[in-house]
Amino acid sequence: MSVLPEIAQAVIDGDEQQAPKLVEQALSDGVAAKAVLQDGLLAGMSEVGRRFRDGEFFIPEVLIAAEAMKAGMEVLRPHLVAQGVKAEATAVIGTVRGDLHDIGKHLVGTMLEGAGFEVVDLGVDVSADKFIEACRERPVHLVAMSALLTTTMPQMETTVKQLREGLDPPPAIMIGGAPVTQAYADQIGADGYGRDAATGAEVAKDLCFKKAS
Amino acid sequence: MTSKERVARTLARRQPDRVPIYDKFWFETERQWREQLGCPFVFHPERSRFDWGATSPETQSRTLWEIFDLDITEVAWPDYRLRLVEPTVIEETDEWVLQRDGNEAVLRWWKHKMGTPEHVAFGIDTPEKWTELKPLLTPSRERVRWDEFWPLYRRARAAERFICFCTVEPFEMVKDVLGHEIMLKAMLKQPEWIHDIFDTYTRVAIRMFELVEAEGMTCDGAFIYGDMAYNTGPFMSPKHFREFLKPYHKRMFAEFHKRGMPVIFHSDGDIRLVLEDLIESGVDAINPLEAKANMDVRELAPAYGDRLGFVGGIDVRVLMTNDPDKVREEVRSKLAAAMPYHGYIYHSDHSVPPGVTLETYRTLLDEVRRLGRYD
Numbered sequence: 001m002s003v004l005p006e007i008a009q010a011v012i013d014g015d016e017q018q019a020p021k022l023v024e025q026a027l028s029d030g031v032a033a034k035a036v037l038q039d040g041l042l043a044g045m046s047e048v049g050r051r052f053r054d055g056e057f058f059i060p061e062v063l064i065a066a067e068a069m070k071a072g073m074e075v076l077r078p079h080l081v082a083q084g085v086k087a088e089a090t091a092v093i094g095t096v097r098g099d100l101h102d103i104g105k106h107l108v109g110t111m112l113e114g115a116g117f118e119v120v121d122l123g124v125d126v127s128a129d130k131f132i133e134a135c136r137e138r139p140v141h142l143v144a145m146s147a148l149l150t151t152t153m154p155q156m157e158t159t160v161k162q163l164r165e166g167l168d169p170p171p172a173i174m175i176g177g178a179p180v181t182q183a184y185a186d187q188i189g190a191d192g193y194g195r196d197a198a199t200g201a202e203v204a205k206d207l208c209f210k211k212a213s
Numbered sequence: 214m215t216s217k218e219r220v221a222r223t224l225a226r227r228q229p230d231r232v233p234i235y236d237k238f239w240f241e242t243e244r245q246w247r248e249q250l251g252c253p254f255v256f257h258p259e260r261s262r263f264d265w266g267a268t269s270p271e272t273q274s275r276t277l278w279e280i281f282d283l284d285i286t287e288v289a290w291p292d293y294r295l296r297l298v299e300p301t302v303i304e305e306t307d308e309w310v311l312q313r314d315g316n317e318a319v320l321r322w323w324k325h326k327m328g329t330p331e332h333v334a335f336g337i338d339t340p341e342k343w344t345e346l347k348p349l350l351t352p353s354r355e356r357v358r359w360d361e362f363w364p365l366y367r368r369a370r371a372a373e374r375f376i377c378f379c380t381v382e383p384f385e386m387v388k389d390v391l392g393h394e395i396m397l398k399a400m401l402k403q404p405e406w407i408h409d410i411f412d413t414y415t416r417v418a419i420r421m422f423e424l425v426e427a428e429g430m431t432c433d434g435a436f437i438y439g440d441m442a443y444n445t446g447p448f449m450s451p452k453h454f455r456e457f458l459k460p461y462h463k464r465m466f467a468e469f470h471k472r473g474m475p476v477i478f479h480s481d482g483d484i485r486l487v488l489e490d491l492i493e494s495g496v497d498a499i500n501p502l503e504a505k506a507n508m509d510v511r512e513l514a515p516a517y518g519d520r521l522g523f524v525g526g527i528d529v530r531v532l533m534t535n536d537p538d539k540v541r542e543e544v545r546s547k548l549a550a551a552m553p554y555h556g557y558i559y560h561s562d563h564s565v566p567p568g569v570t571l572e573t574y575r576t577l578l579d580e581v582r583r584l585g586r587y588d
Contacts, residue, residue, distance in 0.1 A: 014401065058450045060397040067398070100309075100321055100331035103393055104443065124321075124331050125309075149328065150530065150566050151239070178444045178482075179505055179530070196445045 003029065004039040007072065011044025012051075014064025019072040033079035038116075041072045045114025052111075053198035059107065062197070066110040087118035089141035089208040092134045092171075094126030096155040101148035104177060108144060108194065111201035117142070117208075128162035135167055141208045144200065146177040153179050157188040164189070172207035176200050216284035217433055220375035224434060224475035224497050224522050226556040232548060232585030233284040233375075233558045234578065235524065237501075238277055240327035241567040243270065249571050250280060272361050279368070281578060284558075286369035287379035287436050288362045291421040293386045293414065295349040297356065316390045317346070335392040340406040347413060352420035359428075366430055377477065378425060378432035378469070380418055382439035383411040383461045397448060400457055407457060415461040419468050426472075435469040435476045436500075442482025444506045454487045459494050466495030477524055481563065482506045488517060498522030504562045505530065511550035518554030525560035526551075527577070532561065533568040537576050544580045552585070559585065 003026045010019040019041070026036045048065040051057035057065075080086075091112050095105050102124050109119045122134055131143055143163060147153045156175050164170045174192035175185050185193035192207050194200020214222075214230040222229040238246070247253045257272045270276045271288070278286055294315030303319065304311040311321045317336025337343050369376050387396050387410050399407050426432075441448055441458070449457070466476045475497035483506040484491070484499070491499065502508040502525040510526035531543040544559075551557035559581045565574065 055446065058446070058453070059393075059448050060401050060453065061450075063394055063398045064401055099328075100323065101329055102331055106394070150533065150568070151241070151326075181505075 002026075002031070004031065004035065004043070007036065007040030008044035008047065011041055011065050011068045011072065012047050014061060014068050016064070016068040016071040019068040020075045023072045023075045027076070027079055033076060033083045034085045036076055037080060037085065041069050041076070042114060042116055045069050045111075049111055049114060049198040049201055053196065053202075062107065062110065066114070069114060088116045089118070090120065090138060091117040091142040091144055091204060092120045092122060092131060092140050093144045093146075094122035094131060095124040095177075096145050096147045096152055096159055097125055097127045098155055099147050099149055099152035100124045101146070101177075104148065104197070105146045107197035108146065108176065108200050111197040112142075112144070112204055115201040115205050117204065128159040128166075131159060131163060132166045135163070135171060140171045142172045142174065142204055144174045144176070144194075144204065146175070147180065148178050150179045153177070153184070156180070156184075156190070160188050160190055172204075174200065174203055174207060215373035217373050217375045220284050220558065221433060221475075223556055223558055224477070226519070226522060226554060228555045228587050230587060232552065232581060234281075234581055234585075235278075235283050235285040235558055235560050236281070237561070237564040238270075239564045239566050242565050242569065243277055245567060246277070246571050246574075252280070269361075271358075271365050274364075276365070278374075279372070281574075284375055285377055285436075286365060286374045287377045288366045288369070288430060288432065289357055289378050289380060289421075289425050290362070291356045291380055291418070291425070292358075293350070293356070293381070293389075293417065293421075295346050295390070318389060318392070332392045332394075335390070335395060337390050338395050340403060340409075343406065343410060350413060350417055352417050352424055354424065354428075356421060357425060362430070375434060376432045377434045377436035378422060378430075378474070379436045380422070380438070382437050382458075382465060382478075383414040383418070384441050384458055385439045386414045386418070387411065388440075393448065400449060400453055404457075411457060411461045415465055418465060422468060431472075432474060434474045434497075435466075436479065437465070437476060438479045440479075440481045441487075442480055442484045442506070444482060444503075446483050447487050451486050451490065455490055459490050462491070462494040462496075470495055475522075477522075483508060485513075488513075488521070492517070492520050496521070498524050498556060498558070500524035501560055501563045502526035504528035508562070510547050510557070514551040514554050514557070518551070518556060522554075522556030522558065523551055524558040525562050527559065527561050529561050529563060529566050529569065532573060532577065533566060535568075535570050535573045537573070540573060540577050541580050544577060545584055548581070548584050552587070555587075 007022045052062050093109050109121050112119050172191045175190045176194040182193045192203040194203050219229040220233045223233050296315035298315050300312035300314040302312050309321050313319050319334040320330035322330045469476050477498045478496040479500045510523050526547050531539050
C-alpha cells in the first residue's frame with residue numbers, strides 16, 4: 001500500500017513527528033518527490049482546508065497541520081529541487097499600508113502553500129510600491145492583500161490601482177480581511193475575494209489557473 | 214431613572230425608561246472630536262506607551278462618556294503584565310515603535326494611532342519558560358492606575374452612572390503573553406500547560422477584583438474583554454472552548470454574580486457557535502455584536518433575548534456613510550427588534566471610527582434617545 005495517504009493523514013492529524021518520517025519512507029520506497037508533494041502533503045492540506053471551510057476544523061487544527069506539512073517539506077525540499085519540481089504558481093501576500101495585523105494573513109499564506117503556491121510574505125504595513133517591487137523581482141501569478149480595519153481598507157483600492165498601472169501584465173489580485181466584502185472587491189477592481197483563508201486559497205487557485213489558461 | 218438604575222434594569226432584562234447608551238471611540242475619532250468640541254486630549258507623558266496610554270480616555274478630566282452623557286463608566290483595568298516595567302525600545306521610526314514589553318513580547322505599535330500591534334515575537338514559548346516567569350504574576354496594588362481611575366470613579370458615582378469593573382479574561386491575557394499561534398497550538402499539543410496558564414491568570418484576575426473592591430472601588434457590573442473570534446467564527450472549536458475557557462469563565466463570572474454584578478462580555482467576531490456556552494458561564498449581555506461578522510441583533514434578540522442582553526450592533530459602516538437617513542434606519546430597525554426583550558443597550562458594533570462626523574454621531578444619539586423610550 002502506498003504511503004502517500006498516510007502522509008496526507010499525518011498532515012490532517014497535525015503530526016509533525018510522523019509526517020517527515022513518512023516522507024522519508026516514501027522517498028526511500030522510490031516514490032517521486034512530486035507525487036509525495038501532490039498526493040501526500042498537499043492532499044492532506046487540501047483536506048484540512050476543506051474541513052476548515054466547512055466548520056469541522058478551527059484555527060488550532062490548521063496551525064498544527066501546517067507545522068506537520070512544513071516538517072514534511074523540510075525533508076522533501078532538496079528532493080524537489082534535485083528533481084526540478086517547481087511550485088505551480090507564486091503568490092505575493094501582505095497586509096496593506098497602515099495596517100499591522102498579521103494573524104489572518106499567516107493563515108492565508110499557510111493555505112496558499114497547502115494549495116501548491118510558493119508564497120512570498122511581505123509582512124505587514126506593505127506599500128503599493130513594495131508589492132510592485134516584489135512582483136518585478138520574480139514571476140508572480142497572484143497578489144493577495146489583507147486589511148483588518150475599516151480605516152486601512154481604502155489602501156487596498158490604491159494598491160490595486162497602482163498594481164494595474166505599474167505592472168504589465170498585472171498578476172491576479174485578491175483581497176480579504178474582516179471589513180472586506182465581495183462587493184468591495186468588485187468596487188475596487190480586485191479579481192477575487194476570500195471570506196476566509198480556506199476559500200481564499202480556492203479562489204486563488206481558480207484565479208491563477210484561469211490566468212494561465 | 215438614573216443611569217445606574219437604567220442599566221441595572223436592562224441587564225436584568227426588566228423594562229427601563231429608555232434604552233441605555235454607551236459607546237467606544239477609536240483614538241483618532243476622539244482626538245478629532247475633542248478638538249471640535251474645544252476639549253482636546255490632555256497628554257500624560259508619565260504613562261507608559263505600551264498601548265495608546267498617554268492619551269487614554271480615563272486619564273482625561275472629561276471623558277467622551279461624560280460629554281455625550283453615556284450611561285456606563287468603566288474603571289480598574291488591572292494590568293496583567295508579568296513585569297510592570299517600561300517597554301524596551303528595539304527600533305523606532307516616525308510612524309511605529311518596535312518594543313519588548315513586560316511580557317517579553319516583541320510588538321510593533323503605531324505611534325500616532327490606535328490598533329492591535331504586529332505580533333513579532335513572544336519570549337514565552339515553552340512550558341519551561343512559563344514556569345520560570347510565572348512567579349512574577351502576583352496580585353498587587355501596582356497593577357491598577359489608581360490616580361487615573363479614582364477621579365473617574367468619583368465623578369461617575371456623583372453622576373449616578375452604572376460603573377463597571379473592567380478587565381480581560383484569560384484568553385485575552387494569555388494572548389499578550391504567548392500570542393495567538395503558540396496558545397492555540399498548545400491547546401492541542403500541550404493542554405496541561407494551557408490549563409495551568411489559564412488557571413493562573415484566572416486566580417490573579419479574581420484576586421485583583423477582590424483587591425479593587427477592598428480598596429473601596431465597588432462596582433455595579435463587570436465588563437469583561439476577551440476577543441475569541443474573527444469574522445467567520447471562533448478561533449477554536451466549541452469543544453475546545455468548553456474544555457479550555459468555559460471552566461475559567463464560570464469561575465471568574467461567579468465572583469461578580471456573588472456580588473450581584475451582571476457581566477457584559479466583549480468579543481469581536483462571530484461568537485454564535487459559543488453563545489450557549491457563554492450564557493451557561495454566566496454572561497448576562499454580549500458586546501459589541503459586529504455586523505460585519507453576522508452578529509445581527511435582529512436575529513439574535515428573538516433567539517436569545519429571554520436569556521441574554523445585547524450591548525451594541527449598530528453598524529459603523531452605516532455610520533461612516535454619514536447619511537442621516539441610513540443612520541436613522543439602522544437605529545430604527547435594530548431598536549425595534551431588540552427593545553421588546555428589554556435587554557438592549559445602544560453601542561456601536563465595535564468603536565466609532567474616524568470617518569464618522571460629530572454631526573452624524575449627534576443625529577444617531579438623538580435617534581436612539583427618541584426611539585429608545587419605553588413609555
